[in-house]
Amino acid sequence: MVPDAAPYDALLLVSFGGPEKPEDVVPFLENVTRGRGIPRERLEEVGEHYFLFGGRSPINDQNRAFIAAVEEDFRTSGLDLPVYWGNRNWDPYLADTLRRMKDDGIARAACLVTSAYSSYSGCRQYRENLYDAVAEVGEGAPRLDRLRHYFNHPGFVEAMVDATLSALAELGDDVRHDAHVLFVTHSVPTAMNAASGPEGGAYVAQHLSVADEIGDRVRQETGHRYASDLVFCSRSGAPHVPWLEPDVNDRMEELAEGGVRAVVVVPIGFVSDHMEVIYDLDTEAAATAEKLGMQLVRAATAGVDPRFVSMVRDLLLERAAVERGEDVTRASVGALEPSWDVCPPGCCANQRGPRPALCGRD
Numbered sequence: 001m002v003p004d005a006a007p008y009d010a011l012l013l014v015s016f017g018g019p020e021k022p023e024d025v026v027p028f029l030e031n032v033t034r035g036r037g038i039p040r041e042r043l044e045e046v047g048e049h050y051f052l053f054g055g056r057s058p059i060n061d062q063n064r065a066f067i068a069a070v071e072e073d074f075r076t077s078g079l080d081l082p083v084y085w086g087n088r089n090w091d092p093y094l095a096d097t098l099r100r101m102k103d104d105g106i107a108r109a110a111c112l113v114t115s116a117y118s119s120y121s122g123c124r125q126y127r128e129n130l131y132d133a134v135a136e137v138g139e140g141a142p143r144l145d146r147l148r149h150y151f152n153h154p155g156f157v158e159a160m161v162d163a164t165l166s167a168l169a170e171l172g173d174d175v176r177h178d179a180h181v182l183f184v185t186h187s188v189p190t191a192m193n194a195a196s197g198p199e200g201g202a203y204v205a206q207h208l209s210v211a212d213e214i215g216d217r218v219r220q221e222t223g224h225r226y227a228s229d230l231v232f233c234s235r236s237g238a239p240h241v242p243w244l245e246p247d248v249n250d251r252m253e254e255l256a257e258g259g260v261r262a263v264v265v266v267p268i269g270f271v272s273d274h275m276e277v278i279y280d281l282d283t284e285a286a287a288t289a290e291k292l293g294m295q296l297v298r299a300a301t302a303g304v305d306p307r308f309v310s311m312v313r314d315l316l317l318e319r320a321a322v323e324r325g326e327d328v329t330r331a332s333v334g335a336l337e338p339s340w341d342v343c344p345p346g347c348c349a350n351q352r353g354p355r356p357a358l359c360g361r362d
């Protein structure tokens with residue numbers, strides 16, 4: 001049976017964007033932090049992370065590889081649907097892509113955001129960006145729907161379960177049994193977590209449900225329940241503003257004091273190996289492990305894992321059926337329900353005051 005994507009005539013991948021050469025770094029950081037109150041010293045420090053990698057973030061190449069994999073998955077499934085890509089902070093910018101979609105005659109597109117969880121940064125801010133880009137293009141811009149959050153979709157979770165198992169297998173036999181699993185995500189201000197989702201606290205709750213589910217699956221596969229925590233990386237902002245803790249490095253110090261000799265770092269908050277992963281985890285946290293005499297193995301991100309890639313088709317066909325008024329079964333794992341299609345009023349509120357956004361009731 002040929003899969004039915006109607007009423008959609010395209011998929012739009014919506015992402016963060018990153019610099020591709022040294023001259024891009026400062027203008028990119030200006031785009032990211034415009035009006036966000038990030039201290040100058042923090043910006044200089046983050047700029048150095050990019051320069052350490054030749055002024056090029058891996059994120060755009062990761063998105064190109066992901067799009068190629070999704071196109072191949074569509075093709076082999078008989079789904080004839082073009083895939084477009086637009087970013088919040090760097091070329092290709094959302095408005096430019098929407099203009100191209102309009103010229104190509106795209107009337108309606110489903111958007112997949114490269115952020116799996118609810119928060120202002122990972123959800124509403126992208127919805128505001130979509131509103132602004134549609135407004136910029138004006139008459140004839142495609143109508144956009146945002147595909148639901150996928151933190152608890154089996155395509156994402158299964159990929160992370162296997163990545164965790166592979167990372168554990170890499171540890172030395174002498175330390176594996178006592179290894180500690182650190183599920184890592186991007187820190188956000190505690191106030192941003194408190195405002196996330198329709199009732200608040202969704203950012204942390206969603207990560208805890210993914211961590212629990214991976215822990216259960218690892219126990220089934222290995223017969224061992226590993227000690228674990230949810231920890232955070234990439235804290236930004238002004239020092240007096242509270243952000244989610246503990247930081248991954250601080251937690252490793254504590255664990256080392258308690259005699260832990262090995263950690264597996266599982267980046268559940270990130271869907272590909274971008275700068276937070278290759279700098280904050282593979283460079284900084286790895287150096288902390290070295291200093292503490294601990295073994296550290298970092299689990300792979302979902303990247304182009306075939307299950308994660310085919311999840312996109314599943315979410316797209318599910319939403320297409322919903323839009324056609326059909327009943328759907330929504331794949332999900334763990335304690336939380338499958339996420340909503342359209343964000344409820346107030347969901348992931350913008351703490352600087354309301355701004356127009358697409359794909360929500362407000």
Ligand SMILES: CC1=C(CCC(=O)O)c2cc3nc(cc4[nH]c(cc5[nH]c(cc1n2)c(C)c5CCC(=O)O)c(CCC(=O)O)c4C)C(CCC(=O)O)=C3C
Pocket residue numbers: 016017018019029032033036038042043046057058059114115116119121122186187188189234235236237269270274275276
């Ligand atoms: C929750 C979350 C995700 C995960 C969800 C998702 O994936 O979207 C994420 C992803 C990313 N964040 C990224 C880069 C940056 N984030 C920054 C700043 C901030 N991030 C925040 C949150 C998040 N960020 C927040 C609350 C701030 C403070 C400023 C503000 O309130 O807006 C800054 C400014 C410098 C700094 O302060 O670190 C940079 C450069 C890149 C690109 C990496 C690359 O280039 O490879 C990616 C994928």
Ligand SMILES: [Fe+2]
Pocket residue numbers: 186
């Ligand atoms: Fe960020």
